[in-house]
Amino acid sequence: MRPSLARYNNLDSSKIRADLHSTKAFLEFIKEYGNIGATEAVLEELAVKNDLLNSVVNSYAGTRNRSRQRCQTTVTSALRKQKKALESILQTEREIYLTLKSRLELEDPDEDTLSIVEDLVINAQSNKIKRKNYNDERIVSYAINRAFLNDEFVAIITKDFRFKSILTQTQRSVDSENRFLQLREFLQEGKVIVIFGEKDKFYVRYCSGDFDKNYQRFQYSKY
């Protein structure tokens, strides 16, 4: 949804309906599966997104942009429906946020080990350009830390290409240092997975068990 279009009450009704449908479907999806969660970094981004959506909803079909008819300001029926749908999207997004937040609060994270893994993951990245934030690295760190502490398989669901690169570069880093032998072998068991969403499907883009240090040595400079 583009705020610049919302400013002029120029959102596409079919797009709003599709967004409402997908948002509600997603809420049902995470309610159905209790093993889907988020991290602090994801919740921070989601809160920013909801604030933006809130400002769009509040200003949409506002006084400033109403059409003039017979010397009166009016809001068309179509605009009223759009605003109502936007309000419903916002409410659903807030429910998604609260559901994921409550799940994260139930966890008992080991902040000490998470901090160590975060340092490891961030320092492992070959691209040292200063970033606005390290949220993607923090998500990968969380997945590695959780998998390692609980001896379980953890999959990251994303539409961002960076996650595979972050994970493989982390594996390259632990591959070269003996003090990370245990973590290296653990990741080699395929315990961390990246599920990637393209236009029409989600698929397993990478599994840590597929790591090939020789291949990665050649390939990683592409990312």
Next chain:
Amino acid sequence: MISYQEAKFRSLKDLVDDQIADHFVIDSSALGTHF
């Protein structure tokens, strides 16, 4: 006929149903409205 969005959603549900992992962490890029 299902839309590409529904097909995409179904592909994600299939992966979760197949239990390819014990736990799934969702990134904000894959969340909600922009799904």
